[in-house]
Amino acid sequence: MSEGDVRVARPSGDAVEVRCGATAGEALRALGERRVGEAIAARVDDQVVDLTRSLERDVIILPVFPDSSEGLEVLRHSTAHLMAHAVKRLFPATQVTIGPVIAAGFYYDFKHDRPFTPEDLERIETLMREIASANLPVERREVPRHEAIAFFRALGEHYKIEIIEGIPEDRVSLYTQGDFTDLCRGPHVPSTGRLKAFKLTSVAGAYWRGSERNEMLQRIYGTAFASPKELKTHLAMLEEAKRRDHRRLGRDLNLFSFHPEAPASPFFHPKGAIVYNELIAYIRRLYDQFGYQEVLTPQVLDVELWKRSGHYDNYRESMYFTEADERAMAIKPMNCPSHCLLYGMGTRSYRDLPIRFADFGRLHRYERSGVTAGLTRVRSFSQDDAHIFCTPDQIEGEVGSVVEMLFRTYDLFGFSERRIYLGTRPEKSIGSDAMWERAEATLTQVLEGRGIRYEVRHGDGAFYGPKIDFCILDAMRREWQLGTVQLDFSLPERFDLHFVNSAGQEERPVMIHRALLGSIERFMAILIEHCAGDFPLWLAPVQMRLVTVTEEQHAYAERVLGTLRSAGLRAEADLRKEKLGYKIREAELQKIPFVLVIGDKEVASDTIAPRRRGAGILAATSVPDLINMMMAEIRPYMAGGVP
Ligand SMILES: [Zn+2]
């Protein structure tokens, strides 16, 4: 190794020597990296840098390709610069501020005298394409701070000056592409021609440095991908997410609303309440099969109870408080302490166990307004909550039957892809080593005994016991946690709960907290987006709508309506003097599963002409046959999910 050389190595060990000051790109080439032409940056030791960065010491080096997560970040970041470049060309008086990469793309904030219009975005995007195809090199240089300040002052870029003044280093880096120079740490693509797949998505107002006391800026959002194909897939996914957004469908289908009088607390409309109550009815039918007993417990309970349960110490920030008769009371955020009170009444024998208390009680938890969103995170909700009190020997059987309930339920809703996580003992925990070992072994055995694939999340258990979380992937392959099974060694201790074992001695029961759907509100949000508002027949708020061709068929329609309703089906009739096509279209917009058309022919033959949403026109049928067909479809759900 001659003096003035540095050693560059791949993580695998291959190494070569290059002259000191060679660029990262040259080093990769010297290493024989075949795809170096596709690389947009390099990883040098722990840092992603420009391909033009010169190497002054021995390093480990790897190419960064655009389809890796690091590469995507470089692409998106460089595209933000490209956008700023285009904005400055089109609107020279506009000042640039900051432009970070975010989860699904990037944004850049501008000081602009008015909001950008959709037409502006189009012009900016077109110019971005021109600058990209000019394939301008992107060059970095380091300058002393005062020089950078003078540079931006001459350009009238006051925000940049403010940013530089906040940087402690003596030197800052500037990046130049063509006639545009920006302050930045980098790294960037080597030239603008590498930016091939991008799209500006939206505009919004944003305060400088996020503070309402500062000036309002104009933020443009965009995204970029390694290839046009990936961009297209992403944009289609965004469209689909918008189409399925439960907040929008909730409004369009008249299911629920929110009001400023009760922030983040949904009001369910009659149709939303039908879906809500059908979900609970389904769970109740499961409970009948699995030996649960439903209980009803108070909403407002003495603060002393919450001190005893530990919620007051550990969960107070999420609780609402009130007072009555000069007693401090809390509105329940959970049902567990009430169920402990119920268990603790009288003497329990091992023969009484397991005891399974189910409770759909309304819960209130304070959530900061920044994190609430539609039905997915609310302050007022109910869960399909239950607590099982059992002997240690019964844990395996109980958890096993919860798993059976869960899987049956997820099958029913078409959540066929699941991810299951076993959370083990965290650092801070109560209970003996032996107890934890046994509990974790039991949960593992339940999963493995059933051939269930799962992932261990070390230390993710609660301080009071290990748990299993059950997640599903929805139609858009987003992961949601629904069910949970948590063992609890703490509450039976705090509430001094016992049972008398077969030897006549007092023993502590184990408590299991478990939920299948979790919060019903949140589950509804997930389900609405999963099925895009097309509820399965058994859940649809209106299962069928009768539509008449003329007034001549009204009497017949009323009679059919009565028959359908007596059969327990949710039917309604549209007898308005509107065109048939218009009435059918309206029923379709409401995503009603069956539209039953009645004209003179149907009246004469005592039939109806059904249309099934998604399947088109079905053969004309008699009303009893139609009822049989629908009931056959609904029955499994009525039977607690047994097909
Ligand atoms: Zn940059």
Ligand SMILES: [Zn+2]
């Ligand atoms: Zn609980």
